[in-house]
Amino acid sequence: MKVSIKILRSTLLNPPQEKGLAGGRWKAWRERLIGLTVVLIFCLSSTYAQVNISGTVKDAQGEALPGVSVRVKGTPTGASTDADGRYSIAVPGSESVLVFSFIGFTNVETKVGSRTVVNVTMEISTESLEEVVVVGYGTMRKSDVTSSISSISAKDIKDLPQAGVDQMLQGKVSGVTVTNNGGQPGGGVSVKVRGNTSINSNEPLYVVDGVIQEARNSSISYDQLGGVGGQTSQSAIAGLNPNDIENVEILKDASAQAIYGSRAANGVVIITTKRGKAGQSKVSYDAYYGLSTIPKKLDLMDLREFAAFSNSVRQEIAAVENTSMLPIPEFQKPEILGKGTDWQDAIFRTAGMQNHQLSFSGGSEKTNYYLSLNYFDQEGVVIGSNYDRYSTRFNIDNHVKDWLKVGLSSSFSRNNQRVALTNGTEGTVQLAVYNSPAAPVTTLNGEYATTVSVGGYNFGNALNPVARAELRKVTKLQNQLTGNLYGEIVFNKNFKLRNELNVNYSGIENKAFQPNVVLSSGYNLIGPSTLREQRSNSLYYALVNYLNYSQTFNKHSVTSQLGHEAQRTSSNNIVGMRRNLILNFESLAAGEQNGQTLDGSYNDWAMESYFARAGYTYDDRFSLNLSARRDGSSSFGPDNRIGYFTAASAGWTITNEKFAKNWKTVNYLKMRVGAGSVGNQSAGSNNYTTNIRLFASGPFGAGGIPDNVGNTKLGWESVVTYNAGIDAGLLNRRLEVKVDVYDKVTTDMLMRSELPIFTGIGTSWDDIKSPYVNAGNMRNRGIDIGINSYNITKPDFNWTTNIVFSHYKNTLRRLNNDQAALMRYTEYGNAVTLTRTVIGGPLGRFYGFVTDGLFGSVAEIQNSADQGLAIGPKGTWLGDVKFKDLNNDDIIDDKDVTFIGDPNPDFTYGITNSFKYKGFDLGIFLQGSYGGDILNYTRRTTERLFSPYFNQLATVTNRYSADNPDGNMPRFNQWHNSNWRVSDRFIEDGSYMRIQNVTLGYNLPAKFINKVKMTNARIYVTAQNLYTFTNYSGVSPELGAYNSDVLMQNVDNGSYPNPRTFNFGINVTF
Structure with a gap:
């Protein structure tokens, strides 16, 4: 046996003195084995040195505190208490210090020593009790x-x-x-x-x-x-x-x-x-x-859509008696045009x-x-x-x-x-x-x-x-x-x-x-x-x-303050x-x-x-x-x-x-x-x-x-x-x-x-x-x-x-x-x-007319309140906005305006979630x-449908016309401005x-x-x-x-x- 050990030691530590590849291999193996031995010794010693510590964390009234953070000071090792306030953690040795921390309580640090059970009582933080708030003066x-x-x-x-x-x-x-x-x-x-x-x-x-x-x-x-x-x-x-x-x-x-x-x-x-x-x-x-x-950009018409819009509008205008509007040759084939100028891209x-x-x-x-x-x-x-x-x-x-x-x-x-x-x-x-x-x-x-x-x-x-x-x-x-x-x-x-x-x-x-x-x-x-x-x-x-x-x-605390303040502002302005x-x-x-x-x-x-x-x-x-x-x-x-x-x-x-x-x-x-x-x-x-x-x-x-x-x-x-x-x-x-x-x-x-x-x-x-x-x-x-x-x-x-x-x-x-x-x-x-x-009302409510859809027939126009215009294409006609007669006098005028929206919100809110994981943080x-209406005056401009020379929102392509009687937008109307009166048409949920x-x-x-x-x-x-x-x-x-x-x-x-x-x-x- 002695001979065997001696041979082993000799083989490992003093390999044959061979030249070339064999000798190099023995040398490499020796270094690896020595390193492995050291690592194993270190790991074993560390394992035997680790001590399992357990215990319970309670407050001053003896109630268990769940969720308390427990960590070994100076190391990344940590744990937390369960629903009953219990915890378990492995520490390197008796010199280790445990740090207990919890919201609203004073941190506790305690040395492990020879103990394997460490119970802790945490007190409410006097810092939080003494925390001050800045008030006037x-x-x-x-x-x-x-x-x-x-x-x-x-x-x-x-x-x-x-x-x-x-x-x-x-x-x-x-x-x-x-x-x-x-x-x-x-x-x-x-x-x-x-x-x-x-x-x-x-x-x-x-x-x-x-x-x-x-x-x-x-x-x-x-x-x-x-x-x-x-x-x-x-x-x-x-x-x-x-x-x-x-x-x-x-x-x-x-x-x-x-x-x-x-x-x-x-x-x-x-x-x-x-x-x-x-x-x-x-x-x-x-x-x-x-x-x-x-x-976000508004969905406005590009040049192709605008040319098609212009062509159809001109046909609608030309169909009205004693009205003429010639077609534009350059717009006759919209599909061959480019997108034109995007004015939003130009200003933004x-x-x-x-x-x-x-x-x-x-x-x-x-x-x-x-x-x-x-x-x-x-x-x-x-x-x-x-x-x-x-x-x-x-x-x-x-x-x-x-x-x-x-x-x-x-x-x-x-x-x-x-x-x-x-x-x-x-x-x-x-x-x-x-x-x-x-x-x-x-x-x-x-x-x-x-x-x-x-x-x-x-x-x-x-x-x-x-x-x-x-x-x-x-x-x-x-x-x-x-x-x-x-x-x-x-x-x-x-x-x-x-x-x-x-x-x-x-x-x-x-x-x-x-x-x-x-x-x-x-x-x-x-x-x-x-x-x-x-x-x-x-x-x-x-x-x-x-x-x-x-x-x-004793149990009494008294504070008081007496003060005097003199203020002055001097200002001048020239324009x-x-x-x-x-x-x-x-x-x-x-x-x-x-x-x-x-x-x-x-x-x-x-x-x-x-x-x-x-x-x-x-x-x-x-x-x-x-x-x-x-x-x-x-x-x-x-x-x-x-x-x-x-x-x-x-x-x-x-x-x-x-x-x-x-x-x-x-x-x-x-x-x-x-x-x-x-x-x-x-x-x-x-x-x-x-x-x-x-x-x-x-x-x-x-x-x-x-x-x-x-x-x-x-x-x-x-x-x-x-x-x-x-x-x-x-x-x-x-x-x-x-x-x-x-x-x-x-x-x-x-x-x-x-x-x-x-x-x-x-x-x-x-x-x-x-x-x-x-x-x-x-x-x-x-x-x-x-x-x-x-x-x-x-x-x-x-x-x-x-x-x-x-x-x-x-x-x-x-x-x-x-x-x-x-x-x-x-x-x-x-x-x-x-x-x-x-x-009796809140501040700044919107005020205007109430709409009731679009006129779909001449009979509907005749049976409705007088809209203030003659019946016909140049007056009140099919596809025009129908306004409600709120005072029932059979005429639409300023007496029919009412409150159409409230800009004040029902409530506002904010929600912030913050996460921290090791060195990372995410917020x-x-x-x-919620609630609060908006008067979209921009829509009143871009859905006005009164001129073929200015751009509009793409929504106007679904306007009422003879070819599109189910359109949800009013007809094109260059003869009067009744359709774009301030009304609930332009009120939206904010x-x-x-x-x-x-x-x-x-x-x-x-x-x-x-x-x-x-x-x-x-x-x-x-x-x-x-x-x-x-x-x-x-x-x-x-x-x-x-x-x-x-x-x-x-x-x-x-x-x-x-x-x-x-x-x-x-x-x-x-």
């Missing part, structure tokens, strides 16, 4: 909050490739309805906190690091260069870089808002930006690149987008800092539109002494926007969709085309949409500087005094320029060269001082215009003096306020909060300047009662009730008095005329809100539910009084303005629901779901008199009514609206569900990024506005308010489409 323990406040953090909006913070709130917060007013880069959005509060602006008050920024979306309601078109221009917080945001709090009910008094009627959005933290300094770089396209494009953010943060025990630099650039999907922003932010906090802390929050932004004028019959989109595919964009010599002659007939629009979009420049440049300088003095553990100086400066430069372009034919393409410049500057500053007191004794610019120089100095205009204004507003707040909590079970504010505003006359706004709310945390300690399903339950009043002063300053408009020249020389009719009795608009809510945590806090119901009543609503026409006041935009009065009363009721579900929480896999639901219903309850109504019309003063708001965000955002990300492994000194690296791809499920036939069912008018919601008149965007991004931290 301070913070509050989340457990003490008794008002309706919603919060979102930076991680909730981190992958949304949008320019504005307000856009990112869409579908993320219950009770907050966000609607894009179009896809204009940098454009404003409509943000409503719990629906419509007023017929005036419903935008909330924004507070960024203590600095108030009122939401006054600047809007171009007229194309300042002539023509009809408008588009919301820019958001009030367009200069705020979303990458700088730490969290956002939305104060939704009056008990939370009342501390802001007369400026909080529409809700308050408090934005807190990032600050440095003590510890190692960090450098972060975030960037993304993307491409945007329009998600694939647009680029990029964002770059570089930030530095860090600090020590005494000082922390945060510095960021950002560049954002977005091309518009409509030619002639783009937006870019440069911004920087610097935040610093310093503990000068144990009793003194000072700090600064500052930002600067430069926003440059070029607007494509849409919304209107002469807007870029509308001009394109009904332009003929027979007309080219440019002629053979490279000039812009107008109309084109085919067979002796002119086709196309003299207003070339591409020429207008590319040659006209309507721009807005805004420089904004904000700052919050504060000092905090801590007298002792109970008293703290804070002093703030807030500044917000804005300089805006609006320009509208068009050159003089004369074609070789002598035709002036877009009119005389024109330049309009408007420059405005505003400076807001505020001094805020408030003293905080807090005291805890000038000249035409016939020399050599098309973009300078006012180059224009002629004849016909020039020059105007200017100055405005000064101030308000002084005192405010107080008190809170009391007993045994973490009962909470009571009170607040009050006194405002004195220069917006009103001496007798009405002072306003008082108070609020109270209470809460009962039921699960902290003894009888609820053993509840298994319900882990947290809190009831809240509150009531309060807030105000609105949206009438602007000095409308209580008659202002004078000065002029330099007139029939009798220089002078002045009244600019408005004053009202010395003008006072506050008041909003009173009642709120009741429930916060619940269920199934070991895996399910969190928050429900609020509210009733909000607006009284003394501010509005202009409509005076009789014979007064000559308020009949056109440049007349003496009619007086503001307190005349309206409106009620808004609704429900908000927010749900967070932690579906799966495993060491390697997590799945969470967030659902928000919002429903509200508004009713106008009073106007000047019971017969009064608020009307909105087509095309800036045209007499055709689009919406009508009356007492799917759905957002939508319900939709949109895949708003899908993001797939990957965090690079630590072992890789540590080699290049990174602490974090993530790459991701994002699809925004991926797909919309809707029955609406237009480009997008999300329309917002037409030119920011709350009484003109959901009117599609060639709006700027919301783009579909695909992005690639990277986040790295050093």
